[in-house]
Amino acid sequence: MSGTAVVFPGQGAQYVGMGKDLYEQFPEAREVFAEASAAAGFDVARLCFEGPEDQLQLTEFQQPALLAVGVACWRVLAARGLEPAMAAGLSLGEYGALVAAGVLELADAARVVRLRGKFMQEAVPPGEGAMAALLGLEAGTVENICRQVMDAGAGVVEPANYNCPGQIVVAGQRAAVEAAVERARAAGARRAVLLPVSAPFHCRLMEPAARRLAGVLAEVPFRPARIPVVANVTAEPVTDPERIRELLVQQVDHPVRWEQSVRRMQREGITRLVEMGPGKTLTGFARRIDKHLEAVAAGTAEEILALVAPPEGGLLA
Structure with a gap:
C-alpha cells in the first residue's frame, strides 16, 4: 500500500441517491451517516438518498453530505485492509482527507463544513x-x-x-x-x-468567509496526521496540526492547486489514487495529469467490492 493515496472529491460530485448502497451493505457506512447527521443537525442520509435535489445543491447541506459519503467509503475500505501512504482532497474534500489521516474527528468535520458552506454562501450577495x-x-x-x-x-x-x-x-x-x-x-x-x-469560491471575495471560519476552527481539536495530507493551498504534504488549521483557513480564499498536489504525491512515490466519494471527477483529472498514474473510483458498493475481492486479485488482494 506504500504507493497508494486516498483522495476525496469536492462540491459538484453530488447526486441524489449517493451512498445509499453503502448504507445498505456496510455497517461502517451506517455508523458514519448516523454520526454525521447528529453533528450536522439534519438527516444526512435522507438528504443523500432522497434529496430533494434543490436542498442538496445548497452549499451548507451539500458539504456535510459529500463529507459523509467520502468518509463512509474510507471507513469501509479501511476496515478491509486499505492502508494508504498519503491523503488529499479537492476543496471540501480536504476535510475527508483529514478525517482519514486522523487529524479531525468526523463529528467535528461535519459541524465545521456545514458552517463553512454557510459562510461561503453568505460572503458574496447572490448573483454578484x-x-x-x-x-x-x-x-x-x-x-x-x-x-x-x-x-x-x-x-x-x-x-x-x-x-x-x-x-x-x-x-x-x-x-x-x-x-x-x-x-x-x-x-x-x-x-x-x-x-x-452559488458563489465565487477560492478567490479573494471569500475573505469574509475565511475570517469567520478561522474563529470556528480555533475551537476545534486537531491532532497530528497519521499520514501526510497534501494541502490545497501549498500542494505540499503536511502533518503538523496547527499548520493544517492555518491552511484550512487560507484554502477558502486561495486557489486549489490540485494538479500540483497530484504531481507532488507522485514525487513522494504515489503511483495509485483511490477516489473516496461519489463520481469519478478526481479519477478523470488523474488520467489527464499523467496517463501512467493508476486511479480507481471507490464511491459505490460495487466499486468497493471490486477492490476488496476482485476475481483476478487487485488493490486489497
Missing part, C-alpha cells in the same frame, strides 16, 4: 459572483487573462482551481468572470463556460 471553467489554455495564459481583466477595471477575477492540464476554473465578480470568458475564447480556449454555482 460567478465561476467559469476555461478549457484548453495553459495556466500562464489564464493568469494573464485574469490580470488583463482586472487591469481594465472590470472587477475581481482570479484562478480558483488548477484541476488538470488544460482545465482551470476562475472565480470573481460576475462581470469580470464574463469578461475573462470572452478573452479566453478569443485566446483559443477549447471551451469557456460559466458554471452553475
